[in-house]
Amino acid sequence: MTYFLPQKLDDALELIQDGSAKLVAGGTDFYPAMQKGQAMGRIVDLSRLGDMQGVTKDGDGWRIGGATTWTELIAAPLPPAFDGLKQAACTIGSVQIQNAATLAGNLCNASPAADGVPALLTLDASVELASVRGRRILPLGEFITGVRQTRIAADEILSAILVPALPDHAVGRFEKLGSRRYLVISITMVAAVIGVGPDGLINFARLAVGACSAVAKRQPALEAALIGQRPQTVEVTPDDLTGLSPITDMRGDAEFRLIAAARQSTRAIQNRERS
């Protein structure tokens, strides 16, 4: 094994241009996934790339460096629409994991239960992929294609997450169901960004369900149906959720997961009134 600790993104891109290196940032998913006796090969550690860290205003939107840790995200001053993403961040592993684990790692690891994905989908996030060939931007919904599968090429690094401007009155919310509160794989989760107008009616709605399909799913039909409704009277049923295909395993069966996701959706939407 050879270990590289580059300080600049351009240096890292050169190190990985032949496509043979494995990328590590926080390492919190990488090492537990290693099998006994497995050769580690060539590793490029992205945790010291200063130009890939931190949250900055980018025009009207926001740019979150790929190597930003969840702890840094939680501490960043961001508008209320990001509250759901911050709540999701607080449920990832435990505090010590949040101190090391990065947003890009969560996205590139592409677990169906990745806690960061539903909230980032409700923020209409895109990912910036960098390589020596240049940079390209993909919507997050197109980037993750399946269970642990993404469209990243072997010579690319997820350098940043881009979030477009959101209305000031939109508020984010995240609901996670696990068998305990922390250090747990989500059974189901729901992220929402809801805006309520002066008339008390919903005029902005985005909602995504996670851990109920190979890739977390936005709910465009439900979002459209929410417009004009009063949040406290909304009751989401499993039939309102589309594109989901939850698995049955020891954490819960498919029917339970759909019911849970509907309840979480209701809660995520109604809670907007209180804050």
Added chain:
Amino acid sequence: MTKINMTVNGRAVSAEAEDRTLLVEFLRSGLNLTGTHVGCDTSQCGACLVHVNGEAVKSCTMLAAEAEGAEVTTIEGMANADGSLSTIQAAFQEHHGLQCGFCTPGMVMSAAALLKDNPKPSEAEVRDYLEGNICRCTGYHNIVKAIMAASGQLDAIAAE
């Protein structure tokens, strides 16, 4: 083999290690600092908790090479300069914040990280912060009590 350099408990250290060496192995086998424990090896239990550049991390899912040049603090660095127990350590002893003692180094390091950022946590905040530290003896009550005492708030818990 690579030469890895870091500052551990205020002392500059340098040791040869295979690239794949985890930070916890480097501390335990390379530097003989066996106070940091390995409980689960999967970043759940928190027995391996150390501070890297002031932040609490689990040293069983971090390569030693990742900590190149970093300031690392382990349980061995928690006592006062004269060798006496730190406030947190003394509180764990006084309030019997341990049973078998295996999780204790991680609990003390977690408590230190919490009190650095939040010197007067509520009991709920202490319990919340310890989410990443598991005590198999389930001796949480006295651990929380010790941390409340270390923050000078024993009254808050004595009122129960």
